[in-house]
Amino acid sequence: MGRLVARRALFAVPALLLVTFGVFAVAAASPFDPVRAYGGTAVLGADQETLDRLRANLGAGEPFAARWWRWLTQAVTGELGDSGVMRQPVTEVIGERLVWSALLCAVAFGVAVLAGTAAGVLAARRPGSWTDRAVTSLAYTLEAAPVFWTALLAVWLFALQLDLLPAGGLTDTASEHVSPGQVLSHVVLPAGVLALSQLPWFTLYVRQGVGDALAEDPVRGARARGLSERTVLLGHALRSGLLPVLTLIGSRVPELITGALLVETVFSWPGIAAATVEAATSVDFPLLAALTTLATVAVLAGNLLADLLYGLTDPRVELNRL
Amino acid sequence: MARRRTRGAAALAAALGTAAAACSAPGSGAEAGSPADSVVIGVSSEPDTLSPLLGYGKDGNSKIFDGLLAHDAGLGLEPALAAALPEITDGGLTYTYTLRQGVEFSDGEPLTPADVVFTYRTVLDEKTNNTSRSELNAVEDVRAAGDDKVVFRLKYPYAPFAGRTVLPIVPEHAAGGQDPNTGSFNTEPVGTGPYVLSSWRKGEKLTFKANPRYWGAAPEVKTLTMAIVQDDDVRATRLRSGDLDGAVLPPALAATFEDDGSRKTYTATSYDSRTVTLPTANEVTGDRAIRRALDAAVDREAMVDKILDGAGRPAYGPIPVDDPWFGPGVRRERDLGKARTVLDDAGWKPGKDGIRARDGRRAAFTLLYPSGDKVRQDHALAYASDARKAGIDVTAESATWEVIEPRMKDDAVLAGFGSTGDPDYGLYTTLHSSLAGDGFNNMGRYDNPAVDKALDTGRRVQDPLARKAAYDTVQKELVEDPGYTFLTHIDHLYVLADRWEGLTTQTEPHEHGFASGPWWNVEDWQPKE
Numbered sequence: 001m002g003r004l005v006a007r008r009a010l011f012a013v014p015a016l017l018l019v020t021f022g023v024f025a026v027a028a029a030s031p032f033d034p035v036r037a038y039g040g041t042a043v044l045g046a047d048q049e050t051l052d053r054l055r056a057n058l059g060a061g062e063p064f065a066a067r068w069w070r071w072l073t074q075a076v077t078g079e080l081g082d083s084g085v086m087r088q089p090v091t092e093v094i095g096e097r098l099v100w101s102a103l104l105c106a107v108a109f110g111v112a113v114l115a116g117t118a119a120g121v122l123a124a125r126r127p128g129s130w131t132d133r134a135v136t137s138l139a140y141t142l143e144a145a146p147v148f149w150t151a152l153l154a155v156w157l158f159a160l161q162l163d164l165l166p167a168g169g170l171t172d173t174a175s176e177h178v179s180p181g182q183v184l185s186h187v188v189l190p191a192g193v194l195a196l197s198q199l200p201w202f203t204l205y206v207r208q209g210v211g212d213a214l215a216e217d218p219v220r221g222a223r224a225r226g227l228s229e230r231t232v233l234l235g236h237a238l239r240s241g242l243l244p245v246l247t248l249i250g251s252r253v254p255e256l257i258t259g260a261l262l263v264e265t266v267f268s269w270p271g272i273a274a275a276t277v278e279a280a281t282s283v284d285f286p287l288l289a290a291l292t293t294l295a296t297v298a299v300l301a302g303n304l305l306a307d308l309l310y311g312l313t314d315p316r317v318e319l320n321r322l
Numbered sequence: 323m324a325r326r327r328t329r330g331a332a333a334l335a336a337a338l339g340t341a342a343a344a345c346s347a348p349g350s351g352a353e354a355g356s357p358a359d360s361v362v363i364g365v366s367s368e369p370d371t372l373s374p375l376l377g378y379g380k381d382g383n384s385k386i387f388d389g390l391l392a393h394d395a396g397l398g399l400e401p402a403l404a405a406a407l408p409e410i411t412d413g414g415l416t417y418t419y420t421l422r423q424g425v426e427f428s429d430g431e432p433l434t435p436a437d438v439v440f441t442y443r444t445v446l447d448e449k450t451n452n453t454s455r456s457e458l459n460a461v462e463d464v465r466a467a468g469d470d471k472v473v474f475r476l477k478y479p480y481a482p483f484a485g486r487t488v489l490p491i492v493p494e495h496a497a498g499g500q501d502p503n504t505g506s507f508n509t510e511p512v513g514t515g516p517y518v519l520s521s522w523r524k525g526e527k528l529t530f531k532a533n534p535r536y537w538g539a540a541p542e543v544k545t546l547t548m549a550i551v552q553d554d555d556v557r558a559t560r561l562r563s564g565d566l567d568g569a570v571l572p573p574a575l576a577a578t579f580e581d582d583g584s585r586k587t588y589t590a591t592s593y594d595s596r597t598v599t600l601p602t603a604n605e606v607t608g609d610r611a612i613r614r615a616l617d618a619a620v621d622r623e624a625m626v627d628k629i630l631d632g633a634g635r636p637a638y639g640p641i642p643v644d645d646p647w648f649g650p651g652v653r654r655e656r657d658l659g660k661a662r663t664v665l666d667d668a669g670w671k672p673g674k675d676g677i678r679a680r681d682g683r684r685a686a687f688t689l690l691y692p693s694g695d696k697v698r699q700d701h702a703l704a705y706a707s708d709a710r711k712a713g714i715d716v717t718a719e720s721a722t723w724e725v726i727e728p729r730m731k732d733d734a735v736l737a738g739f740g741s742t743g744d745p746d747y748g749l750y751t752t753l754h755s756s757l758a759g760d761g762f763n764n765m766g767r768y769d770n771p772a773v774d775k776a777l778d779t780g781r782r783v784q785d786p787l788a789r790k791a792a793y794d795t796v797q798k799e800l801v802e803d804p805g806y807t808f809l810t811h812i813d814h815l816y817v818l819a820d821r822w823e824g825l826t827t828q829t830e831p832h833e834h835g836f837a838s839g840p841w842w843n844v845e846d847w848q849p850k851e
Binding site for chain 1: 360362367370371373376377448449451453454455456501503504506508509523524525526527547549550551556559560563565566722723724725739741751757760761762763832833
């Protein structure tokens with residue numbers, strides 16, 4: 001197990017180098033102008049001298065490879081640089097926002113796993129039954145619905161029509177402090193939408209896994225011995241049926257990140273994803289590079305977690321072979 | 323920073339740990355009967371920074387800060403941190419300000435001339451990423467004199483200089499010793515103004531509290547919240563639900579609040595014009611006959627009625643019709659007959675398709691407008707259809723600013739500009755030939771020696787009458803050779819809960835939202851009895 005982690009960590013190094021270099025290259029090739037993004041509307045009245053001075057101060061005129069190298073050598077020492085568009089150090093941007101994104105994703109993920117497992121087991125109990133068909137078709141429908149569309153629909157229904165839940169933000173506009181109650185009521189809609197986007201996968205996988213397990217010999221034997229349906233379901237079928245779900249959990253990270261990107265934007269949630277969008281459109285190299293690194297690490301860690309869990313729960317798997 | 327992080331962590335733990343907490347619907351407790359000592363406003367854009375060193379509040383009304391001077395409701399200058407208007411000597415080369423006594427920053431430190439000097443020197447520093455530094459181009463140097471005076475020495479006599487000194491003053495002890503571009507002062511400002519920043523959650527809202535150390539009268543409005551809501555429809559919805567007390571809105575949405583007894587609509591006139599630049603380098607738009615024909619052919623009244631729902635005024639030049647600087651004989655009627663005559667006389671003859679041509683060149687050009695701006699798009703399309711009636715073929719095309727910038731010297735652009743405070747501020751940068759093609763100044767490269775001369779006179783002489791005459795000349799010359807087709811000056815509309823009385827609006831510049839609207843002087847609001 002230790003060897004697996006070490007090997008993956010070694011692999012992460014070239015992967016990160018490649019990804020960050022790619023981000024610098026793509027950003028440099030994009031049509032966005034860092035000086036324009038930095039100055040906002042004020043630039044549209046600026047003279048050439050000001051534009052040139054900003055370009056020099058922001059280092060926007062340098063070739064991207066040189067900027068990447070400088071960023072890399074500084075990042076290794078823990079110096080992540082300053083975000084131009086946010087007018088503050090990158091570490092500060094991330095420190096302020098990461099916790100809210102983590103909260104959103106954790107709640108959404110927890111809900112998705114629990115609800116998905118429940119729905120999957122329900123459907124798997126009697127394959128082909130009315131329940132099974134309803135759950136499955138609903139899952140496929142949700143799978144096809146784009147996240148931003150679901151988000152807008154949720155805002156329209158729960159905030160505008162029913163006036164049940166706040167439409168956006170972290171707290172009410174007039175409230176001055178971040179209180180747990182406020183955050184809780186404000187996290188419901190965005191986390192719900194994000195959970196909904198992850199739900200179909202879990203449901204279908206659990207249904208498949210538990211369904212297969214229910215048809216296996218040990219389960220049939222358990223039933224024949226007259227064990228209660230509950231014991232059979234929870235003790236036998238669920239244990240082997242949840243294996244594929246465990247592997248899935250880690251590998252869902254990339255989808256979760258892109259989902260969070262859209263959800264945070266729609267609900268003006270003050271998280272890291274909203275900052276990512278801004279960093280990208282304003283070619284804010286230091287911030288963009290740091291956020292991309294963060295996302296890459298999350299994805300790699302997710303995959304590692306999946307393999308570790310799989311290896312720990314399934315005795316047939318040899319970790320060192322992964 | 324650490325404080326905020328721990329609070330976040332606590333909230334996280336609480337949110338995950340507590341299963342139930344009272345949910346409150348938006349708008350609860352924000353409806354009628356709300357206290358007059360707090361106000362929540364929805365604006366469309368967020369300031370990038372709250373540091374005046376990078377340009378925040380440079381036109382005044384910044385809430386957290388004061389300048390040496392300030393603008394009153396009629397945009398006249400009045401003393402703020404200075405005890406009186408400046409003393410102007412040396413034929414307009416030296417401006418001396420005497421500081422008000424007993425002013426303290428919100429952290430308790432006294433205001434000194436060194437703070438003023440620090441502020442201006444930092445803004446003028448090459449290394450500071452201030453986008454409006456060129457507004458202080460006239461300054462040679464600034465120094466402290468004694469313990470209550472600040473002296474500015476100018477490179478050339480610059481009559482409207484006093485208006486530039488509404489620039490907010492920052493404390494050296496708080497903002498010094500850090501990088502002005504990324505330092506903590508950008509998000510944790512300290513000033514002398516009527517309010518202090520109590521929290522700023524980027525992308526969501528800023529909350530201000532009355533400053534107990536404020537040198538002026540204590541504000542009645544104790545809490546001011548600025549919510550950042552980019553989308554117009556969402557802003558209107560949140561205003562309707564009571565989540566917001568006031569908001570800036572486009573005319574069509576503001577109209578939906580007309581019959582609302584608990585809210586009032588405020589209309590602010592502005593210098594904010596929608597104008598077509600006619601590049602001098604382009605053989606069609608550079609031709610004086612074409613320019614005059616276009617100027618006569620456009621139906622400005624119709625644009626105000628149809629595009630702006632009446633919330634605006636026809637623009638006959640850079641200066642709005644109701645401004646004291648507006649010149650005599652500048653207002654003119656639409657006259658298609660005149661447009662055709664001018665073109666006929668200049669040898670532009672109609673071809674088979676109705677489009678005129680001269681020496682084999684068709685009277686056709688492209689008009690670019692920034693994509694996503696519906697008001698500018700409507701102006702561009704109306705302009706093209708009016709031009710066609712005179713036999714000129716204008717192709718309206720949308721593009722991002724990245725695409726427009728390199729094409730500004732050859733193609734017409736539907737631009738928006740306007741600065742308040744002094745005619746020099748807006749006119750010099752858009753009309754003077756020395757700034758032709760200099761960044762975004764004088765985009766169409768207008769070049770008219772008579773205009774150059776009048777602009778130079780207008781900024782150098784102190785005598786108000788001589789200045790008025792100079793700007794009258796500029797406007798007259800623009801009628802003769804309209805290198806820009808000025809179309810409309812647009813009004814800015816604000817809807818606000820009717821809990822205060824005697825609210826006013828100032829004439830506003832092109833930028834609006836944060837420092838303008840009826841809340842430009844929120845510190846002076848009085849609750850209704």
